[in-house]
Amino acid sequence: MKRHDESLLWQYSARELDPEATALVEHHLQECVDCREKLLDVRQARLVLQDAQTPHPKVEWAKVDQGISQIVEKGLERQAKASRNLWKWPLGFALVASAVAAVVLVAPKLEKVPAPVEVAVAAPVESIVGTEVETALGLSKVGVELSMAREGERLNAGEVLRTAVGGRGVMALPDGSRMRLAGGSQLALTRADADDVALTLERGRVGVSASHRQRRGFVVHTNGMSVRVVGTLFTVSQVAGVVEVVVAEGKVMVEPPEGRAMAVTAGERLRFERGQWKPLRGVASPSQIAELNELTAPPMLEAAGAPRAPAGGQLPKQVVGVGLATEPAQQQHEGLLPRKPSVARGQATVWPKGGLAVAESPAPQVPDEEVVQLEEKSSVWPSMGGGPTTYEPRVVKRSAAKAAVAAVPAEPIGAYQLEVETPAPKAEFGSWPKEKAAPAPAAQKWPEPQVPDAEPVAVAPSAPSAPMKIITPSVKAKGVVVVASKGEPLAQDLEAIFLQRAERGIERGICERSLLGLQEIAADPSRNERAEKARILRARCYDSRVRPDLSEIEYRRYLEIWPKGKFVDEARKAIIE
Amino acid sequence: MSAGAISLQQLVPTPAPPTALEAKLLRLVERIRNDDILAFEELYRLTRDDVARTLSHLMGRRSDLEDLIQETYLRLLKAVPNFRGESQFRTFLYRVCANVALMHQRWWRRRREDLVDEVPEQLSSDDPECAAQAAESARLVQKALQNLTAKKRIVFVYHELCGMGPEEIAKAVDCSYNTVRSRLFHARLEFTHALRELVEGKR
Numbered sequence: 001m002k003r004h005d006e007s008l009l010w011q012y013s014a015r016e017l018d019p020e021a022t023a024l025v026e027h028h029l030q031e032c033v034d035c036r037e038k039l040l041d042v043r044q045a046r047l048v049l050q051d052a053q054t055p056h057p058k059v060e061w062a063k064v065d066q067g068i069s070q071i072v073e074k075g076l077e078r079q080a081k082a083s084r085n086l087w088k089w090p091l092g093f094a095l096v097a098s099a100v101a102a103v104v105l106v107a108p109k110l111e112k113v114p115a116p117v118e119v120a121v122a123a124p125v126e127s128i129v130g131t132e133v134e135t136a137l138g139l140s141k142v143g144v145e146l147s148m149a150r151e152g153e154r155l156n157a158g159e160v161l162r163t164a165v166g167g168r169g170v171m172a173l174p175d176g177s178r179m180r181l182a183g184g185s186q187l188a189l190t191r192a193d194a195d196d197v198a199l200t201l202e203r204g205r206v207g208v209s210a211s212h213r214q215r216r217g218f219v220v221h222t223n224g225m226s227v228r229v230v231g232t233l234f235t236v237s238q239v240a241g242v243v244e245v246v247v248a249e250g251k252v253m254v255e256p257p258e259g260r261a262m263a264v265t266a267g268e269r270l271r272f273e274r275g276q277w278k279p280l281r282g283v284a285s286p287s288q289i290a291e292l293n294e295l296t297a298p299p300m301l302e303a304a305g306a307p308r309a310p311a312g313g314q315l316p317k318q319v320v321g322v323g324l325a326t327e328p329a330q331q332q333h334e335g336l337l338p339r340k341p342s343v344a345r346g347q348a349t350v351w352p353k354g355g356l357a358v359a360e361s362p363a364p365q366v367p368d369e370e371v372v373q374l375e376e377k378s379s380v381w382p383s384m385g386g387g388p389t390t391y392e393p394r395v396v397k398r399s400a401a402k403a404a405v406a407a408v409p410a411e412p413i414g415a416y417q418l419e420v421e422t423p424a425p426k427a428e429f430g431s432w433p434k435e436k437a438a439p440a441p442a443a444q445k446w447p448e449p450q451v452p453d454a455e456p457v458a459v460a461p462s463a464p465s466a467p468m469k470i471i472t473p474s475v476k477a478k479g480v481v482v483v484a485s486k487g488e489p490l491a492q493d494l495e496a497i498f499l500q501r502a503e504r505g506i507e508r509g510i511c512e513r514s515l516l517g518l519q520e521i522a523a524d525p526s527r528n529e530r531a532e533k534a535r536i537l538r539a540r541c542y543d544s545r546v547r548p549d550l551s552e553i554e555y556r557r558y559l560e561i562w563p564k565g566k567f568v569d570e571a572r573k574a575i576i577e
Numbered sequence: 578m579s580a581g582a583i584s585l586q587q588l589v590p591t592p593a594p595p596t597a598l599e600a601k602l603l604r605l606v607e608r609i610r611n612d613d614i615l616a617f618e619e620l621y622r623l624t625r626d627d628v629a630r631t632l633s634h635l636m637g638r639r640s641d642l643e644d645l646i647q648e649t650y651l652r653l654l655k656a657v658p659n660f661r662g663e664s665q666f667r668t669f670l671y672r673v674c675a676n677v678a679l680m681h682q683r684w685w686r687r688r689r690e691d692l693v694d695e696v697p698e699q700l701s702s703d704d705p706e707c708a709a710q711a712a713e714s715a716r717l718v719q720k721a722l723q724n725l726t727a728k729k730r731i732v733f734v735y736h737e738l739c740g741m742g743p744e745e746i747a748k749a750v751d752c753s754y755n756t757v758r759s760r761l762f763h764a765r766l767e768f769t770h771a772l773r774e775l776v777e778g779k780r
Contacts, residue, residue, distance in 0.1 A: 006769065007762040038769075045721075045769045049737050051714030056626065057633035060643050067647040068621050071654065075614035166615040497709035504706075517713040519776040 006038055013042045047513035076137070130154035131171050131192045135294075138167020139181070157192040163204065170294060173197055176211035177218065180291045182237075190221070205237035207291035210250075224257035225272060232266075233292055243272040248292050495521060495530055502537050511541035525561075532558070536567045543574065598623070602666040609657050621650055624670060631671060634734045635678040637719045649677045664748045671741065671749040675731050721771040725764055732757055733764035 011017050012025045029035055132154055133139065139149040142160040149161065149169065161181060163169050169181040174194045181187055185204020191197060195215040199206065201222040210218055210229045218229035222238040232250025236243065245254055246269045255261040256272060264270050499521070502514035515538060521527055522534035539554035555571040562568070602623065608616035625646065632645050639645070653673045660669050718738075722730055731750055735741040741749065743757045750757070 007765055010762075010765045010769070041769055041773055045772050046737075048714045048717050048772070051711045052634075052718040053738050053740075057629050057642060059629050059646065061625075063643045064625070064646050067643075068618065068650060071651060072614050072618050075617070079612065079614065166613075494709040494712050497705050498713045501706040501710050513714075514710070516717055516772065516776055517710070520713075520717065523776070 006042070009035065009039050009042050010046075013039065013046055044512065044516050048516055051513060079137075130156055131159075131173050131189055133169065133171050134178075135168065135170035137169070138164030138183070139169035140164070142186070155189060155192070157189050160186065160188045160202075162186045168294075175213050175215050175218070178209045178295050180207040180295050182206070182291060201236055201238050203238055205235055205239075205291070207233075207235040207295055209233045209292070209295035226255040228253040228255065233295065234264075235291055241273070245270050245272075495527075499530060499533055499537065502534075502541070506537065506540050506544050509544055511537075511544060515541060532562050532565050532567070535561070536570065539571070539574065599665060599667070603662065606657055606660055606662075606666060609654070610660075617650075617654055620653075627667075628670065628674060631674045631734075631739060632677065634722075634738045635674065635731060636681060637723070645677055645681070649673055652677060665745070668741075668745050668749045671735060671739070672751070675735075675750050678731060679727055717772065717775065720775055721768055724771040725767055729760045729764040729767065732760040733768060736761055737765075 008017070008021075008025060012022060015022075017025065029039065133149050133151055136149045136151050136153075140162050141147050141149050141155070142162050149155070155161070155171065161169060161171075163181050163183050163185050165184045167183050170178065171181070172178050174192055175197055177197065179199070182205040185206065186202040187204070187206055188200040188202065190200050195213070197215070197218045199208075199220045201220055206220065208218075208220065208229065210232055220227040220229075220236045222236055223241055223243050225243055227234070227236050227245055230251045230253065232252055233248040234250075234252055235246045237246075238244075245252065245264050247264045247266055249266050251263055251265045253261050253263055254270065254272070262270070498514070498517055502511060502518055505511035505514055518534040518538045518541070522531050522538060524531055527534075535554060535558045539551050539558060542548075542551035542554060552575060555574045558565065558571045559568065559575075565571075602620065605616045605620045605623075609620065628649055629642065629646055632649065633639070633642060636642075636645065653670065656669075656673060660666070722734070725733060728750070732746055735746045735749065736743065743754055743761065746761075747754045747757045
């Protein structure tokens with residue numbers, strides 16, 4: 001058969017030919033043994049291709065997410081600069097025009113003015129008290145009229161602020177604290193004094209970096225609850241009555257409408273829903289981390305050359321990452337591509353008790369349990385804090401299998417402890433890390449395929465990204481069969497499952513798609529028992545497909561290679577028959 | 578049977594992707610064109626799995642897949658203003674993927690020596706047996722695809738693995754329908770041959 005003709009067989013197999021051509025090919029196939037053999041090859045190739053469509057490549061999404069986030073951040077910065085410059089031009093033009101108009105119109109009249117009038121000049125004000133807007137993207141003031149807030153604008157107590165979906169606002173409070181309002185939020189500046197701040201979050205999320213000044217109080221009210229600050233870095237979110245508090249540094253006291261107050265300390269996440277507290281596991285969501293990053297970063301106005309001194313207060317220190325690898329802030333704005341993981345740069349990973357780290361590491365076996373996770377669903381990727389974020393609680397049955405596949409341990413406090421061999425970084429002023437935070441399963445909103453609990457799972461431990469010891473709990477996982485033997489590479493374990501599947505396929509008469517894979521295993525002498533098994537499976541498969549000629553070839557090959565093998569009797573009997 | 582006896586038939590066109598998704602993607606593209614950078618994030622979220630899978634098919638299992646994905650989106654962001662909506666957005670996206678793959682052609686030529694760089698499949702299926710079967714098949718396909726030239730590989734992967742029709746591929750790789758058909762036919766032959774060699778060579 002000519003080379004070109006074989007492609008017709010492919011088209012025939014793929015049903016791409018019209019009925020007339022199909023009939024012609026079928027007629028030819030009845031006569032040509034060679035073409036029948038080739039058709040078998042084509043069918044097997046197509047089956048292999050069908051199977052190869054399914055797998056998802058292994059991707060470190062956290063790394064890609066961070067890169068995309070940086071692209072977006074740069075875009076937003078560019079837009080923000082453009083918008084700042086946009087109002088400067090008309091303003092400058094208006095000033096020049098008014099000056100010219102004044103000269104033209106007023107100058108001739110000045111001759112008629114008998115004497116200059118002395119104007120009393122007010123004494124300069126030492127500092128303006130109020131809340132200053134640092135960043136305003138889609139930030140508006142809600143009042144009798146809705147008006148847009150502008151950067152550098154001073155806000156008074158009592159004002160209600162609203163951010164558009166995808167917008168955000170960063171404000172410096174009179175006590176030296178800073179707050180960031182995420183997209184789709186509404187907040188009232190109930191009190192905004194140098195020694196007393198009260199905010200009322202009506203919806204959405206607010207991140208606060210509180211200063212360490214002496215003051216009467218700093219409280220965030222939301223949905224009947226009060227979050228009192230003890231000098232800290234935290235976020236409060238409230239969506240549809242569900243309140244979540246995430247503390248990155250220091251401590252806050254949360255007072256629910258009923259019941260006793262509860263302290264939330266650094267690295268903890270708490271959710272209050274239907275009158276009950278539920279501690280959440282996992283790191284803060286990317287959007288919350290982005291907010292805290294922005295709060296600990298220098299204010300944009302200062303960077304733009306307009307230094308701002310908070311009235312008597314000092315800016316809070318940048319926070320050492322809790323439960324995450326720390327990284328100098330400037331590195332996050334370096335070139336977009338390519339970047340190395342922080343571990344590769346020698347960064348240390350801190351895994352505090354109760355905090356959660358995000359890294360690919362060998363997953364310990366943990367007992368199955370039900371975990372209530374807060375699943376974040378946002379219309380936009382919330383790493384920039386944009387978009388309305390809704391929370392859907394879901395009960396997830398966790399098991400060692402899932403933990404291993406997800407490669408991200410997000411376990412309860414005390415379930416097991418992680419010891420870090422690398423000492424914590426000495427840099428006191430690290431920024432809140434972004435890089436490691438994204439793939440936390442508790443906060444991850446993109447559903448990743450997962451392996452069911454009770455099924456046998458082949459799992460090969462991947463290399464840990466940071467040196468650490470894992471103390472496995474005494475309770476062993478239930479219902480989880482790890483096929484992988486210790487130290488065996490992943491491919492070998494997949495092979496074991498593959499062979500099982502092929503064997504079952506022969507029983508069901510659907511073994512054709514396994515033939516190529518079996519041949520590859522059978523042809524590798526280093527695989528010993530598996531090669532032997534694969535060869536006999538190929539023979540059986542051909543047998544079941546009523547291909548005695550090919551089946552005999554396989555049995556004979558088996559006897560050549562394994563004359564004293566486990567299936568010798570079967571092979572001899574098959575050949576004789 | 579000979580080539581002259583039967584005229585080559587049109588290849589089966591690809592079923593169109595869900596229109597709702599396509600419409601959503603087009604709305605996002607429009608927002609990006611209007612300088613709404615946040616729409617880009619959403620676009621990324623909606624398409625990243627497809628891009629990762631396509632790139633891994635085009636370039637094999639690579640340890641730097643993350644960088645390639647990032648590069649693809651960077652190029653996409655720059656290219657979106659040129660998207661005129663004459664084709665489906667998916668076609669446009671696959672065109673960017675193909676360009677990224679072609680840009681790494683130098684690596685492609687060295688690929689045979691870099692097999693140690695293979696990355697294992699992720700166990701993504703609910704059924705471990707299916708996952709094992711899929712991983713085994715993916716490994717075989719990747720090995721067989723190494724024998725194809727970049728251009729043939731792109732056409733073959735887009736048709737056989739991504740389910741694109743020849744017209745769509747022609748737009749994605751910027752060549753004529755006949756060129757796509759020719760490349761696909763040759764690629765099919767070479768792929769079958771490579772697969773056969775791969776299996777029989779070890780006998």
